[in-house]
Amino acid sequence: MKASTFQTIIVGLLCLAVAGLSGGLFNQYQRMAELQSTNTQRFQTLDTLQRDLSALRDAQEKLQYSLKDLKQMVDTGEQQANTLDPMLDQWAQEIQEMRDGLAERATVKDLTALSGRFEHVEQQLLELKTQPSLPPPTSSANKPKKTAPPKPVPLSPPFSVLGVESRGGERFLAVAPHDSSSLIDVRLLHAGEQFGAWHLKVLEPHSAIFSVVAQPDQTVQLP
Structure with a gap:
């Protein structure tokens, strides 16, 4: 090679x-x-x-x-x-x-x-x-006739009537002074009791009758 x-x-x-x-x-x-x-x-x-x-x-x-x-x-x-x-x-x-x-x-x-x-x-x-006891009434025939007296002007009571309440089966009228706003001033009047010079005589179903000194009986309607 x-x-x-x-x-x-x-x-x-x-x-x-x-x-x-x-x-x-x-x-x-x-x-x-x-x-x-x-x-x-x-x-x-x-x-x-x-x-x-x-x-x-x-x-x-x-x-x-x-x-x-x-x-x-x-x-x-x-x-x-x-x-x-x-x-x-x-x-x-x-x-x-x-x-x-x-x-x-x-x-x-x-x-x-x-x-x-x-x-x-x-x-x-x-x-x-x-x-x-009272004497028996005399006959009306012997009494002189009298002219009807003028109708008295009803007085305004010194209280407001709130209603009627029942206590023990007796009815009482609930009243309060006009300017009162407290329950403490509310009074319950029974027949014979008074508020000021107003004496409660009769408590009827829809009204109360008061006697006032030197005035005729006053009727106050119940609310």
Whole structure:
């Protein structure tokens, strides 16, 4: 074999070897580039996960603080409820005692008033029994005829008539002064009792007849 031919073969083999090494290096370079790109993406993903984890930790801390505040509010509300419950019970008991006391006082007052009216009626009955009997009326024929007197002008009573109340089967006329606006000033008049100069004579179904000093009987219509 000639020397020139052998050199040509050697050079061709070296070229092939260099070409193969170049191709292998290129492939290795591409793989390195791909690995670097993958690592970069992974680092970016890791950074995102770390930021998300930090945000979750912050949210967890805020939630813990909120839960702590809520627990304190619940504890405070329970303490206030434990304090207010006995006070409410005490107030309810005091209000009930006041109602019972008012009912008892009102009952005693009514009984005292009725007892006074019954005593007054008994005294009037005794006075009527002890009065002498009236003489028999004379015949109307012997009486001189009189002209009809002028009709008197009705007087205005010094009270307002509120109505009629029944107590123990007896009827009472409820009256009050004109300028009164309180229940304390209301009076219950029985036949024979008086309000100022007005004496109640008869309590009829729809009117009340009063006798007034130096005046004819006055009729007051019931409301």
